[in-house]
Amino acid sequence: MRYKEYKIYTGGILENTQQEINDLIKRRYEELDELKAMNIETFAYKFDVDSYSTEIKSDFEKYEQKDVAVAGRLMAIRKMGKASFVQMQDTKGRIQAYIRKDDVGEDVYKAFKLMDIGDIVGVKGYVFKTKMGEISVHAKELVLLSKSLRPIPIAKEVVDANGNKKVFDQFSDIELRYRQRYVDLIVNPEIKDVFAKRSLIVRELRNFLDGRGYMEVETPVLQQMYGGANAKPFVTHHNALDIPFFLRIADELYLKRLIVGGFDGVYEIAKDFRNEGMDKTHSPEFTMMELYVAYKDYEWMMNTVEEMVEHVCMKVFGTTKFNIEGTEIDFKGPWQRVSMVDSIKEKSGVDIVTASIDELKTELKKHHVKLEGNENRGQLIDELFEAVVEADLVQPTFLYDYPIEISPLAKKHKDKEGLVERFEGFVMGREICNAFSELNDPIDQRERLEAQSRNKEAGDEEAQQVDEDYLRAMEYGLPPTAGLGIGIDRLVMLLTNQSSIRDVVLFPHMKPETK
């Protein structure tokens, strides 16, 4: 790691400190001392902002010669002796301020000379346009709001006549950008848009669901019994009860308990945790939206997903058409619908309804799929689907009717043996949602969970547990119910055209920094 530790003596504030330090940081601490010696407040309490950079620039006629109060981080300082220009970056963008000794006063200008790129300042003054045509604030007052004690990895940028921004020496080290996202956000402000879009996407999901009358609820993160998905959990310990707790891997079983309890439509948008590997599409904690609606089935849910995604696209982006990694994708419904049986038959010629285990294995071998040897029929079919079909599901597509073995919480198909009423939505070859007609027969459910439990004993670490309380709830009566799960991170990845989950998560997990 590039993290360094020094112990230095400056005779000042840094005496006997133990922290990352270099000449640039040392210099800033010295400036801090000098400013304090001048009775300058180096960390202020408040500043009343009344205007923002982009608004002043986009509505110049209204602001011209008017007094404004702006605040932001100094991103460029151009000193020309007794007058200077600075670029201030506020939450919306950047604006130039003109600092003239004659206007702000000798003392303030002297203090200004001790300010650095990265410092947060407030400026009060009037709006004008320079000789070169740049809309600026002519400062009458300049105050330091927060002294920055670390050099920020500043890049210079130039905007050409066409409005295209070119950045020089951009802060681009991926590791540092993730580890110090706060710096990334300062110096690469365009990424803020991805997170703003994420926020809007979640808001519009809520608006859609609330508009349908479904109730948002909160269910336990800490669970004595985990379930609702096949995954390895995180384990923690509750001291007072002296028992282990699992961090939830899904909301499903609690939400369906609420359907039992008489809520007809409930949803939750929350973090799930799975103790598995991390890569471009997997994060150990991720955000899931789950929705359960009583008296509906999976076909109804397909329509709902189409409407929901279309709603989000239109509200947030104003269109259903997206260019994702160079491919034109249209989320407008109706989406293509194809059964797993038909899609595999079309791509490989294999009829998974009649094929024997050996035939499935032979076909998988043709596609170079490595098997452990103990896969059941459903798992083999799923493998075959992933090998021959999944990557080709580019435009939004519902794939429906899954093998029963890999769907222990889904209702048996009303007339197709060995299958359940389940679908997943795919875009760009990636799964974006998973849904089914919920299994509401407690006797069937017990058999399925016990089969899972046997798998677990046979070594399947991700098999589900037999949740007796959930089975008890089901015995009281779960109405026919349609359920849905959407991975929010992956949906945001698609809609914002980001190829890594880490680029839609503000603080992605990293291995510890070593000193």
Added chain:
RNA sequence: GGGCGCGUAGCUCAGUGGUAGAGCAUCUGCCUUUUAAGCAGAGGGUCGGUGGUUCGAGACCACCCGCGCUCACCA
């Protein structure tokens, strides 16, 4: 976990075995409408870490740490 690649100044990067470099940033001086401001000068390094090869290692070898891509695993 396997394979490939990367790690040099605050940032972005050169440096193919012989005195550690550039641009920006920083510091000093000049400069009252500049804008990748300019001009003149200066400082700044455990070359990710530990061993090894060599007269000599930033470079070569081994191991370790971190990051990326990819495969495996996996929602």
